[in-house]
Amino acid sequence: MDRFASLTAFVQVVESGGFSAAARRLNLSKATVSDQIQALENALGVRLLNRTTRRISLTEAGRGYYDRSVQILQDMQEADEAAGAQQGTPRGQLRIYCHENIARIVAPVVTDFLARHPEAAVDLRTGFTMIDLVQEGFDLAVSPLPAQDATLVRRRLAT
Numbered sequence: 001m002d003r004f005a006s007l008t009a010f011v012q013v014v015e016s017g018g019f020s021a022a023a024r025r026l027n028l029s030k031a032t033v034s035d036q037i038q039a040l041e042n043a044l045g046v047r048l049l050n051r052t053t054r055r056i057s058l059t060e061a062g063r064g065y066y067d068r069s070v071q072i073l074q075d076m077q078e079a080d081e082a083a084g085a086q087q088g089t090p091r092g093q094l095r096i097y098c099h100e101n102i103a104r105i106v107a108p109v110v111t112d113f114l115a116r117h118p119e120a121a122v123d124l125r126t127g128f129t130m131i132d133l134v135q136e137g138f139d140l141a142v143s144p145l146p147a148q149d150a151t152l153v154r155r156r157l158a159t
Contacts, residue, residue: 004076006040007069009033010048014066018056091119097133099143100126106142 012022013033023030041048048062058066090113098106103126110122130145131138133152141147147154 001036001039001043003040006036006043007073009036010040011066011069011073013037013049013056014058014062089119090117093121093123094140095123095138096125097131097136097138097141097143098124098126099130099141099145100128102142102144 009022009026009028012025013019016022016025019030019033019037023033026033037049044061044065046061046065047059048065050057050059096106096110103124107124110124114120114122125138130141130143130148132148133141134149142157
């Protein structure tokens with residue numbers, strides 16, 4: 001049973017006033033919505049809805065479960081929006097290790113990046129040898145040297 005789908009179906013049935021309307025809103029069949037509610041009630045071991053041929057109503061357990069379900073779905077929506085917002089705008093600290101001989105090429109790119117993304121910060125370190133990026137906590141490296149760790153993802157930037 002997909003708990004999220006069942007919660008969503010349950011809330012839609014209550015808010016729509018019936019299985020048919022909820023099914024239309026969810027773009028599902030009435031049978032699918034009914035099966036999701038039944039699976040939810042079976043998993044909980046409690047009846048959430050009183051059903052007649054003409055209407056549905058919440059049981060006492062269903063009222064409390066509905067209130068909590070609405071809150072859970074709202075919290076999930078807010079979490080999704082917050083994660084999406086973070087993805088759209090770079091923020092936080094980016095740790096870069098750069099080979100000393102190409103630092104003069106990388107520095108203007110970093111400066112431009114910081115000008116375009118004021119919520120971001122860059123910790124740019126330079127050196128002549130390749131370090132263990134994972135152990136040192138770096139996010140990326142720019143180097144003409146081969147990576148010591150074969151599990152690191154490499155991309156050719158230029159020749």
